[in-house]
Amino acid sequence: MSDTIYFNSLAQGLLKSGVKQLCDAVSITMGPKGKLVLIEKHNEPPHLTKDGATVAKHINLSDRVEALGANLLKQASENTASVAGDGSTTSTVLAKEIYFKSSQALQTGIGSPSEFTTILSDKVEELVEFLESKAKNVSSNDEIKQVACISANGDEYIGDLIANAMSEVGSSGLVTVEKSKTTSTELNLVRGIKLARGYVSPYFINDNEKSKVSLEDPLVLILSCKLKSLTDILPILEKAHQSKKPLFIIANDYDQEAIQALIANVSKGLLEICAIRSPFYGEKRNMILNDLSKALGTKVFSDIDEEEINNLVLSDLGSCKKIETTHDTTLFVECSSCQDSKEISSSIEKSLEDKNLSKEEEAFLKQRLIINKGVVAVLSIGANTESELLELVDRIDDALHATKAAIESGFLPGGGIALAKAGIKFLEDAANEESLLEKTVIKVLADACMSPLKTILKNADQPVDYIFEMIKESHDWNRGFNVRSEEYVDMIDAGIIDPLKVTTTAIKNATSVANSLLSVGCIVLNNQSYSNDVQLVQLSDDMY
Numbered sequence: 364m365s366d367t368i369y370f371n372s373l374a375q376g377l378l379k380s381g382v383k384q385l386c387d388a389v390s391i392t393m394g395p396k397g398k399l400v401l402i403e404k405h406n407e408p409p410h411l412t413k414d415g416a417t418v419a420k421h422i423n424l425s426d427r428v429e430a431l432g433a434n435l436l437k438q439a440s441e442n443t444a445s446v447a448g449d450g451s452t453t454s455t456v457l458a459k460e461i462y463f464k465s466s467q468a469l470q471t472g473i474g475s476p477s478e479f480t481t482i483l484s485d486k487v488e489e490l491v492e493f494l495e496s497k498a499k500n501v502s503s504n505d506e507i508k509q510v511a512c513i514s515a516n517g518d519e520y521i522g523d524l525i526a527n528a529m530s531e532v533g534s535s536g537l538v539t540v541e542k543s544k545t546t547s548t549e550l551n552l553v554r555g556i557k558l559a560r561g562y563v564s565p566y567f568i569n570d571n572e573k574s575k576v577s578l579e580d581p582l583v584l585i586l587s588c589k590l591k592s593l594t595d596i597l598p599i600l601e602k603a604h605q606s607k608k609p610l611f612i613i614a615n616d617y618d619q620e621a622i623q624a625l626i627a628n629v630s631k632g633l634l635e636i637c638a639i640r641s642p643f644y645g646e647k648r649n650m651i652l653n654d655l656s657k658a659l660g661t662k663v664f665s666d667i668d669e670e671e672i673n674n675l676v677l678s679d680l681g682s683c684k685k686i687e688t689t690h691d692t693t694l695f696v697e698c699s700s701c702q703d704s705k706e707i708s709s710s711i712e713k714s715l716e717d718k719n720l721s722k723e724e725e726a727f728l729k730q731r732l733i734i735n736k737g738v739v740a741v742l743s744i745g746a747n748t749e750s751e752l753l754e755l756v757d758r759i760d761d762a763l764h765a766t767k768a769a770i771e772s773g774f775l776p777g778g779g780i781a782l783a784k785a786g787i788k789f790l791e792d793a794a795n796e797e798s799l800l801e802k803t804v805i806k807v808l809a810d811a812c813m814s815p816l817k818t819i820l821k822n823a824d825q826p827v828d829y830i831f832e833m834i835k836e837s838h839d840w841n842r843g844f845n846v847r848s849e850e851y852v853d854m855i856d857a858g859i860i861d862p863l864k865v866t867t868t869a870i871k872n873a874t875s876v877a878n879s880l881l882s883v884g885c886i887v888l889n890n891q892s893y894s895n896d897v898q899l900v901q902l903s904d905d906m907y
Contacts, residue, residue, distance in 0.1 A: 366888060366889055366890055367887070368887050368888075369428060369885070369888075371884055374428065374883060374884070375466065377426065377429050377432065377886075378428065378429070378431065378880055378883060378886075379432065379462075379463065379466070380432070381426070381428070381429030381430060381431065381433040381436075382432045382433060382435075382436050382458075382459050382462060382463075383459065383463075384422070384433060385419060385422050385432075385433040385436050385437065386436065386455050386458075388418055388419075388422055389419055389451075389455045390452060390456050390818050390822075391822065392412075392413040392414070392415055392418060393415075393452045393453075393456065393815065393818045393819055393822055394778070394819030394820075394822045394846055395819075395823070396819075396822055396823035396824075396846055397413060399411050399412065399754070400412055402417075402421045408748075408749040408750055408753075409750055410750065410754075411751070411753065411754040412754055412757045413757070414758070414760075415440055415452030415453075416440050416441055416443075417572060417757055419436070419437045419440040419441070419451065420437070420441070420571070422437075427888055428888070431886065432880065435876055435879060435880055436455060436458055436880075438872070438876055439454040439455060439458040439869075439873050439876040440452075440455045441574070442868075442872045443869050443872045445574065445689075445690070446864075449761050449762075449764050449765035449862070449865045450765075450865035450869040453815050453865070453869040454868070454869035454870075454872050455873075456814050456815050456818050457782075457811050457812075457815065457869060457870055457873035458872070458873035458876045460810065461807065461873055461874060461877035462880050462881065464807040464810055465480075465483065465881055466881060468803050468804075468807055473799065473800055473803055474800045476881045478800065479800070479804060479881065480882065482801055482804045483804050483807070483874060483878065484874060484878065486801075486804055486805060486808050487871060490785055490808065490812070490870060491867045491870065491871065493788070494775060494781060494782075494785055494863060494866060495863065497775060497781065498773035498774060498775055499773055499775075500773045501770050501773065504530055505526075506769075506860070507526045507529050508523060508525070508526035509860055510762075510860055510862065511524075511525035511526055511529075511762045511763070511765070511766045512762075513777050513858060513861070515758050515759060515761070517847055518758070520548075521759055521762055522762070524550050524742060524759075525538070525742070525759070525762055526766075528550055528763075529740075529766060529770065531740050532739070532740050538740040538763055538767075539555075539685075539687060539739060539740075539741055539742070540744060540756060541685070541743055542744055542752060543743035543744055543745035544745075545743075545745045546747055547745045548742070548743065548744050548745050548746075548755070550740060550741070550742055551741045553684070553696060553741055554658075554697060554698055554739065555683075555694065555695055555696045555697060555739025556655065556694070556698060556733060556739075557692060557693070557694050557695075557733055557739075558642055558655075558692065558695075558730070559692060559726075559730065560639045560640055560641070560691075560693055561639065561688060561689055561690040561691040561693065562576055562637055562688050562690065563617055563622055563639060564622055564626055565690070566629065566630065567626070567636065567637045567638070567688075573760070574689065574690070575687055575688060575689045576686075576687070576689075577686075577687050578609035578635065578637060578685065578686045578687075579609065579685055580608065580683075580684060580685070581608065581609040581610060581611045581682070581683070581686050582603055582608050582609070582610050582611065582677060583610075583611045583612075583613070583659050583661060583681030583686075584596065584599060584610065584613070584680055584681075585652055585659075585662070585663045585664065585681065586612070586613065586614040586615065586663075586664050586667065587615060587641070587649065587652055587663045587665045588615055588664070588665060588666050588667060589615050589616040589617065589618065590612070590614045590616075590617050590618065590621045590638075590667075591618045591620070591621060592618065592624070593624045593625065593628075595672070596612075596667065598673050598675065599672060599675060600628075600634060602675075604633060606677060608677070609634075609636065609637075610634065610636050611636075611637050611639075611686050612625075612636065612639070613638075613652070614638065614640065614641065615640065615648070617640070622638070637688050639688065639693055642730060643730075647727050649663075650731065651727075651730060651734070654731055656681065658695075658734055658735075659681030659682065659683060659698050660681055660682060660698075661679065662679070681698075683695045683696060683697055684697035694739070696741060697739070697741075708732060708735050711728050711735065714728055715729070715732070742759060765861075768863075768864040768865050769860070769862035769863075771862075772862060772863040772864040773862070773863045774855075774860040774861060774862050774863060775860065775861050775866055776840065776841045776854035776855055776859065776860060777854055777860045777861040778816065778819060778844070778846065778861075779815035779816030779817075779819050779843075780834070780841075780843035780854050780859075782812040782813070782815055782816070782870070783812060783813045783816040783843075784834075785812055786812030786813045787809070787835055789808060789812070790806065793805040793806060812870075813831070816834075817831065820846065825844075825849070837851075839853070841853045841854050841855045842854070843859070845859060
């Protein structure tokens with residue numbers, strides 16, 4: 364069957380239709396009075412959520428060209444959630460507005476897409492710099508609670524829980540969320556470790572909602588060498604398979620053959636596995652692995668000796684209650700032998716006081732400190748029904764990531780006010796521009812910046828234009844409209860705040876996706892059919 368090709372206006376029209384459908388579904392959740400989205404899941408309970416990234420992931424349009432537009436928009440949502448932990452809905456609304464208004468401007472012949480997108484990218488950088496200059500650093504536990512509370516849609520109990528969790532773990536930010544077996548939600552402190560290393564392949568992911576690998580009660584194998592083939596550790600794989608326990612592998616490096624074989628075993632359901640590369644290099648790596656082995660109750664295997672591997676029993680491997688791995692981090696929860704080594708910790712803390720340390724040396728010492736002193740706060744989430752539990756876990760997970768982002772980068776007035784006021788300022792500055800094209804780009808960006816606030820007001824059934832005019836008249840940067848109480852307030856004093864990292868990441872990702880969509884002049888649909896039964900690696904009925 365021949366390929367199908369769409370050009371220019373026809374291609375853009377279908378892309379816009381897909382973008383609009385996705386944005387309409389996601390934006391309905393925005394703000395404290397936004398609505399829930401009910402998602403059908405095959406062979407699972409229905410999923411209620413207000414998380415924009417979760418909604419976007421479950422939208423699959425039947426028209427293939429519309430689906431391409433929607434999938435490109437998903438990138439803004441998913442990348443923002445991945446980097447900043449929140450802001451997925453904001454980035455989706457921003458991307459749609461930038462794309463639609465830019466496309467409308469380009470139809471007048473004011474400039475080419477490449478000229479328009481170049482200026483747009485430059486203006487976004489100026490916008491980000493302006494927002495950074497207005498950000499306020501987190502300085503108290505009350506402000507941490509405010510960020511967590513607003514990110515959890517105004518739930519003060521959740522705000523308190525997260526604030527308490529963050530105060531317990533300090534700057535390490537080691538907090539994780541799990542489903543409780545009871546109906547109550549509580550905070551527990553356990554020993555744990557965080558490594559700045561992610562999975563070697565996304566094919567290990569078993570939690571597609573959060574794009575992470577989650578292993579319960581796993582075995583841990585630490586190799587201070589390169590894993591060239593699965594045959595080198597076949598006895599361990601067989602014992603893990605027989606015990607029905609997940610296996611987590613840390614090695615210096617992996618041959619592509621070994622990675623492909625691991626993926627094939629995972630895809631066939633024979634094993635539940637995740638693999639990461641060891642952090643750091645040389646002697647630093649050896650010290651980190653030794654610290655890690657003590658915490659997990661195992662040893663470091665410096666080479667793969669056939670006799671030693673054959674005689675290995677499962678109790679020789681490391682263990683912990685849970686391991687969570689994303690594309691760039693790994694969190695070990697409730698390690699079996701993890702104890703606070705006060706002598707080692709105090710020695711490392713003293714070394715960190717040296718102001719002449721290089722960035723690499725500082726990162727190495729901080730990693731050792733986390734391993735030897737790490738405390739993980741576990742938020743156990745309980746609810747009466749499965750649907751309520753899923754919605755609550757989504758909400759708390761978002762609030763947790765937003766709180767971490769605020770501590771890291773500072774915060775701005777929330778509720779869409781910071782972006783809206785930045786847009787208003789940019790409109791005022793547009794009068795100084797000589798080029799009509801630059802004035803138009805600024806107008807497009809400013810209008811897009813106002814769209815999150817307008818969406819929040821629309822979802823709350825408030826008079827959008829009137830409230831917007833009232834906000835424009837106020838020159839106080841922090842003053843805005845509290846949708847929950849329906850009054851004009853100082854947003855920061857009212858606890859309505861957004862992390863700077865979330866806001867800037869959202870506008871950058873939205874602009875990037877909008878620029879890509881604007882530059883499309885032709886779409887090619889490949890109508891050739893492929894067999895879905897092709898295996899990456901041919902395996903026997905047992906292990907490969």
